[in-house]
Amino acid sequence: MSLCSVFRPLRLAPAALAFALLGACASTGGSKPSASVNALYGQLDQASKGYETALQQSREGNLEASQLTLTRSLDQLKEAAARCGNTPGCDPQKFFSVFDHMLRLKDGDFGGDQDLDSDVDPSQAALAAGKGGAASLPQAQRSVTLLHGQKLSQLIAMNGPVKAALEMWLTQWRPQLMDAYVNYQYMRFEMWPQYEKADLPEALLFGIMAKESGGKVHAVSRSGASGPLQFMYATGTRFGLGVDNGFDTRFDPAASARANAEYINEQLRIFNNNLELTIGAYNGGEGRMRRAVGDDTSVSFYDPRIYNQLSQETRDYVPSVLAAAWLFLHPESYNLRFPKVDGAPGRVILKRPASLTELTVCLGSAGGMSDGWFRTLRNLNPRLDPQVTQPAGAQLQLPKPLERAYASRCVDGPWPILAGDLHHAVVPVVQAPVASVPSAPAARGSSRYKVRRGDTLISIVRKLHCSSVQEVAEMNGLKHHRLALGQTLKLPACR
Structure with a gap:
């Protein structure tokens, strides 16, 4: 029995999967659509209109009616999608187009748990109550999706380069994407408020960070770009990043996010809110982009007159950032589920001297972190050398759920002793052989x-x-x- 013959309607999340199956199953002839195909297309149109009605009801605060309308329209869409697979002449691309249209409509517009595809579990990105104002931060899927009055999703063209980048993020780059998401969630309370103040969408911040550093605060490129958002020294200085008591503030998550937001807004003004040109300027240099564009800021980034003047790195960079931002907004629509992360900030006062490396050893895989906590501890304490022992009484930042793990694992017992023993192990120093210097020949008579x-x-x-x-x-x-x-x-x- 074929996969197509057993295809059944699913909850819409994975209506995207349903559409993908339809693409493999349906026959798309060039003849005039039959009456049965036209009926399916009519059902598709009704589902789309019902979805828009549900959106409007949600905006008006009528959540109960919105939920009923939403459920009805999504069921109608799934039924039509399932029937299309068994109907000769039905074009599944029409269903893909409607699905893409719905994704662009829905960003941030449904209240409560209503959503097209339940992108994120309601508790996934919510930050628990705690110090630092984390409790007031919106959930990831509810955060600002507007860019100067326009929906970010409306500005991301689902063209060939972006689709290719989506495939890369979902395959070869997937580990970096997942690491970036986890790293970001623990730094979110520092970085997102900077973007929110600048009236910029959080998904854009995530897209840039995922492509630039994967959320590694101390990342340094071969060209010298540094920090989670990879500022060159001169550009960083222009936006207030510099050396503070010997610390390069490009490595500070909050400071770098503030500087990045200022840069993006500056370039958006220059390029008349052309997002693709702005992102290209961030990677390839605003001078080069201005020379390429000239006075026509409405020109497309992909126009050969622009595109052909740019480096291959910048050609790849722009769609990669946009694709990562799109996945941040619509993960499950692409069969992607980000892990649940409690990013509430916490603090501990050391009860005994310890370095970040020692704390990593004694914390182990607390909280289910199989990769350990070294990267997170470094990201949250960027000014500290991870190998240098901090004295008792020093205050360190760490995720709030680790406060209890620190008290139970790193104050007393065998783990801090083991960690200290490993950290202070003496490694023999091998003296390099001293090259003999040939003596000058004796002066000859x-x-x-x-x-x-x-x-x-x-x-x-x-x-x-x-x-x-x-x-x-x-x-x-x-x-x-x-x-x-x-x-x-x-x-x-x-x-």
């Missing part, structure tokens, strides 16, 4: 010789048995090895 008839420079040197024509010529300043009868030569003394 000299003697004098009076040139006789028939002498040549070669015959004189042969009598010495310890020198060369070149040495004797240089000692006497002879040119072309010419000798004069009666000339007195200085010769090296032979031993």
